[in-house]
Amino acid sequence: MSIFIDSDTRLVVQGITGRDGSFHTRQMMEYGTQVVAGVTPGKGGQTFEGPGGRTAPIFNSMDEAVAETGANTSVIYVPPAFAADAVLEAADSGVTFVVAITEGVPVLDMARAHAFARDKGVRVLGPNCPGLISPGKSKVGILPAQIVTEGPIGVVSRSGTLTYEAVFQLTNVGLGQTTCVGIGGDPLIGTNFIDCLKAFQADPDTTAVVMIGEIGGTDEQEAAAFVKEHMTKPVVGFIAGQTAPPGRRMGHAGAIISGSAGTAEEKMKAFADNGIAVAKRPADIVGLIQDAIA
Numbered sequence: 064m065s066i067f068i069d070s071d072t073r074l075v076v077q078g079i080t081g082r083d084g085s086f087h088t089r090q091m092m093e094y095g096t097q098v099v100a101g102v103t104p105g106k107g108g109q110t111f112e113g114p115g116g117r118t119a120p121i122f123n124s125m126d127e128a129v130a131e132t133g134a135n136t137s138v139i140y141v142p143p144a145f146a147a148d149a150v151l152e153a154a155d156s157g158v159t160f161v162v163a164i165t166e167g168v169p170v171l172d173m174a175r176a177h178a179f180a181r182d183k184g185v186r187v188l189g190p191n192c193p194g195l196i197s198p199g200k201s202k203v204g205i206l207p208a209q210i211v212t213e214g215p216i217g218v219v220s221r222s223g224t225l226t227y228e229a230v231f232q233l234t235n236v237g238l239g240q241t242t243c244v245g246i247g248g249d250p251l252i253g254t255n256f257i258d259c260l261k262a263f264q265a266d267p268d269t270t271a272v273v274m275i276g277e278i279g280g281t282d283e284q285e286a287a288a289f290v291k292e293h294m295t296k297p298v299v300g301f302i303a304g305q306t307a308p309p310g311r312r313m314g315h316a317g318a319i320i321s322g323s324a325g326t327a328e329e330k331m332k333a334f335a336d337n338g339i340a341v342a343k344r345p346a347d348i349v350g351l352i353q354d355a356i357a
Contacts, residue, residue: 065197066262084140100128125156147172154180163189187253193223193245214239217263220275256286278304284333291337297355301342
């Protein structure tokens with residue numbers, strides 16, 4: 064199985080005619096994702112030409128796209144100033160899952176969008192995330208499909224590039240993945256570690272989980288406590304930013320240390336105290352997973 068997306072995912076691409084939207088739509092189509100529609104205001108009635116003769120109709124609004132195609136998922140590739148409105152429009156259209164790839168979205172705008180989506184019962188992943196991929200089933204976002212393979216390991220990460228590194232290493236030793244999820248590095252995101260851990264725990268095909276965190280905030284500590292209380296499957300953890308000086312922002316808006324709670328040392332200690340095997344380097348992840356499932 065998988066979490067959040069599968070072969071039944073019917074995807075609408077918001078911003079399908081833009082540079083990033085069109086490029087990644089072709090990548091998703093090529094992987095086999097059911098891209099059933101695109102949305103670009105003012106370009107309704109046109110057709111998106113994908114690889115291998117695949118096409119998708121373009122609509123002016125999400126309401127039209129969902130009504131015409133029965134889409135259940137949306138992915139957003141629109142500029143930061145309009146991304147939160149795109150989330151609002153998607154959440155109001157009838158889809159149940161929205162993946163916001165856009166980075167640089169104003170936090171206040173996203174706070175309103177997240178609240179609206181929650182009220183509608185719509186899951187949001189992101190913003191500022193690479194999306195997710197369920198190998199052999201569906202890809203929504205920008206994760207490179209060539210590094211994944213089907214298998215029993217779940218992956219959840221705040222860091223896009225470290226997600227790729229961990230997945231590449233797992234694939235190289237024959238450890239495929241059920242789903243790889245990049246939750247994003249903004250201070251305010253829709254789907255967090257615990258949401259993903261719950262889903263992996265409930266997924267019968269996931270036997271172990273890799274969780275990659277970063278400095279800043281306390282999400283990793285809260286996830287570690289959840290693992291101890293609720294997870295029966297082994298979890299291997301890694302924290303990026305172990306050499307970051309105090310107060311230094313390391314790439315992501317959420318990766319800034321305030322006090323001791325956000326340090327790599329505190330997070331790694333929380334992992335160890337709650338039964339999570341801790342990798343000191345990304346290269347250690349594979350060995351720890353192999354030990355955990357042996």
